[in-house]
């Protein structure tokens with residue numbers, strides 16, 4: 001609480017009391033802390049690849065050029081880190097665009113069939129699934145509809161599907177299921193895998209920007225740590241939500257709940 005006090009006087013300048021104004025700054029402080037954390041996180045995430053790029057370029061300049069093999073190896077690393085920077089910046093831009101549009105109520109929803117959206121998302125991830133030898137199955141009635149923004153929902157399903165494939169073992173299956181919610185008021189789209197799963201203590205924080213259960217593993221897989229934050233914003237921009245249920249070693253199910 002922030003307090004300000006003003007002494008009050010009557011026309012004879014006699015003191016008649018004190019006016020105290022108390023302002024609850026908890027929320028403001030919390031927002032300020034979130035903003036500060038976010039800027040610190042972004043800076044850190046961008047600095048990591050940049051430091052690596054500088055290190056390898058300096059090494060090349062300092063003489064590794066003598067060995068063509070080393071030079072090529074270092075340049076490969078530089079290229080990979082640049083791709084990483086691009087991925088982080090793309091995700092940050094996506095996130096800020098959705099936030100911006102959500103705050104202006106600028107996201108147009110239209111009643112559409114869900115199945116083609118799931119198929120389009122699968123198409124985007126098909127190469128990755130094939131490389132990892134993961135089979136993806138879609139289970140969604142042809143006629144199922146909901147009020148959606150098609151490119152945004154497709155992006156959300158791509159993010160969930162891409163994670164499911166990343167964290168699944170070869171030879172396993174990922175299911176994308178969509179159906180009316182039990183109360184018949186909405187639609188639930190879930191992406192289920194048989195992968196490494198997520199420990200309980202991580203589950204609540206997964207949807208925060210840059211939160212990862214295993215930093216090294218996520219980076220190695222080219223993750224930006226922003227995928228689920230984007231999914232959460234997309235769900236919210238549809239007036240819906242996203243939840244996770246998972247047990248380590250057995251797999252995870254992420255469920256998007258949308259209104260019909």
Ligand code: ADP
Pocket residue numbers: 159163164165167193195196197198206211212213214218219222223224225226227228229252
């Ligand atoms: P990333 O780019 O690191 O995948 P996300 O925001 O998409 O970032 O996910 C955050 C973290 O949640 C990941 O780093 C990973 O630890 C965990 N995660 C997400 N999806 C899954 C999944 N299907 N199975 C296991 N862990 C997952």
